[in-house]
Amino acid sequence: MVERGEPAGIRLEGVSATMQDRNRGEIIAVRNIDLEVRPGDLMTLLGPSGCGKTTTLRMIAGFQAPSSGRISIAGRDVTHVAANQRDIGFVFQNYALFPHLTIFGNVAYGLQVRSRSAGETGRAVAEALELVGLAGFGERLPNELSGGQQQRVALARAIVIRPRVLLFDEPLSNLDAKLRVSMRGEIRRLQQALEITTVYVTHDQEEAMAISDRIAVMESGRIVQLDGAEALYRRPASAFVAGFIGRANLLHATVASVSGDGVTLDIGGQKLLMRPPGAQAAGAAVRAVVRPEAIAIVSSNTGLTGVVRSRIYLGDKIEYEVAFGGQMLTIVRFNPAEDEGYLPGTTVFISIAPADVRLVD
């Protein structure tokens, strides 16, 4: 047994979940997932709505029983342990504050349930409120607080019991953009300071990249790739991951030739070199991913030409849509010069570094 307060690992082995849907009957929300969250890590489950990420989180919490598989926390099998026996902290999307209790009452609830003394409870609650920047708000009621403050209370309520595992279900999706950015920083800071193993569910890839040690990208009830933010961005395993983490141009190409130097792709007659070489044979149809910011518009003839179709000025960057080899490329140019004038209709030369092209399944 791990000592209380020492970070605990979470392990999911072959976990599946079936649910009743009013319209579609029985559906499989989670398919045979294996997942290991290392002690003290923050793991994000990232994916579009309906991918099974919330269901997975709710199974870890014990709100829902898996239809098969095993869940263990700190080495202890908790598959059939009720939520109130799992020693978790859960932060809900809608905060789920008890509307009839004060902020103090809300944060103190978990300690009172554990029969802590009034003095200890008072100290712990004050400390938790201090941690989330709400010292002095104890006597207010939840509806007297803003959304951001309510979410801080929910956070304080979850951490005050010093759970072994902290679970977040899209905690920031009801907040406005600026608040989201500052709150996610705060959540990360707290999580690292308290060293609590955390699973965090979101559909916002930027949020996931900003706070996670590792990210599990989910699609249709499966984990399709699990890695750090940078690895996911640089080496997406599939077109889905490439499109979900950051933006990506997906190009349909055929392999023109393979040499020791790299692979040459044929995209509508234009030749694009990529490195390192893959196992593809010449003539194979492949899909290649290129990030919009990895494409340069240059003045010298690179052999690759495109025609500008639209230009959107966004201040810090300009986004171009460029017709290239019968397909459409999005190109982002940061810190544009004042007179950058590739207007629609202009033919431009483009350049893509061989290492920035990546084949996906």
Place this chain on the structure above:
Amino acid sequence: MAAARAWTRWRGASDPLRLFVVIVLAVLLALFVVYPLLELTGRALSDDRGFTLAPLIAAINSKSNLRAFADSLLLATLVGVCGTFFGFLFALTVERTQAPRFWIRLLDVATLLPLISPPFTTSIAFIFSFGPRGFITHDLLGINNATVYGLTSTLAAETLTYFPLAYMALRPMLAGIGGDLEEMAFSLGSSRWRVFRTVTLSLTVPGLANAFLLLFAASLADFATPLILAGNDFPVLPTEAYLQITGMFDLKGGAVLSLLLLVPAGIVYFLQRQVVGRRRYVTMTGKGRAGASQDSVAPLMGRILMGICLGIVLFILYLYALLLIASLVISFGANYSLTLAHYRVIFTEGLPAIEDTLIIALIGMPIGGLYGVVVGYLVARTEFIGRSAMEIVTMLNYALPGTIVGIAYLIAFNQPPILLTGTAAIVIACYVFRYSPTGIRTTIALLQQIDRSIEEASFSLGASSFMTFRRIMLPLIMPAFFAGLSVVFIRSMTAISATIFLVSINWTLITVRILENMTELSLGPAAAFSVFVIVVVIIVTAILNQVLRRLTAPGLRLPAVEG
């Protein structure tokens, strides 16, 4: 979420306490809802040889019964149309004109009066106003022996009594049609009238239909107003059934007549479920910006609307003033000297009725409140076999006309195995099962506002099911309990249609005494009793409202449920 539902099922599958409660409720519902209705049908549709439709066919073939049936439908239709019209007028005025707050408050208070008075208060006031010695007919116009009885006055009295229901149903509906929808139509170049016709009115159609059915059902079931005002030339089913039983001691004939009443009541009930079910599509257009368009009614039109509403309100206040005056003068229409004699009468020879009514109301109130919350919680938050059947059965006695329920109880509990006739229990049971559905629906509506994640948050913090119920759910549904209490209390003080069949020498009710006074033409005591009931109801509901306001968690809105 499906996940949450599945989890609830899993969590509560083997809860012995809940199983016990469900079984107890099932037995009680079988006994006090299903059994009486079966007995009623059995008594009406049988003879020495067993089941037969002959009595029903005979009843339909009787000219006088057909007349009563047609009259009932005619009256209910007219009340439905007129009441919906006035209700809509009030809702439109309050939601769409820039009427000052004070006047809106006045409209609200005045429309509340008929809802908390005995159902025949308006009828009594009508007699004071338009009867042979009426204030308008006799004192102002000098007409002697004016006749107040008949369709017109019954219609007017019922419309005034029931249109507040339509107002309460339509007002949130109009408020829900966001001003932005109307402003959108204006921006497309529509005139005010066109916007009203094509947007506002069109979107309110389901609400109007619902209000019409609500009033149709209320009028169809109304027993006291026709008994006082309809007279001999305008017989309706509920009064005919009553006269059959009390006048001719023909229980079976009364039962058959009440079955006739069941047909239109049943049709209306199912139509209403349809309309209410369809109403969801309207709100699917999205939640509009808070506050209605202030431009949708022209200022002049707004003033005209307000004028009409104020006229109606003044008339209602006038009727209640007449009632108050009649209770304080020696003989209304003849001798206007002030006296407290009528109050002395009700507090001496009328005292048993007052005591009985208060005892019954005070016993029924907590039982009904608890029953409403428990059933509401079970229906809204748990799964068990027969859950939807239970939901429908609990609504039955509420949806059926009181006359049917009263006669059914009379037949069912008049003989062993369950002999309850003449006890207070039969009256209390009748009130609890007939008027608690408001508490049930309030509980359900309240629970729908409380996200399941609130319960899950409590579990995640380590609390047990019982702790979660006691510390989180119970305080949150307290308001529904108190709402249920006040409805059961109000109805126990004011209802008559079902319980008039159930009173006895041992246990009688104020409302029944009022009716007796009316038939004996002792109008003064009748007025004094009515004033007393209204005052008690106002005081008790004010107290309950105070408690409620303290208990309601801020941020949760107690849903308004009519009834």
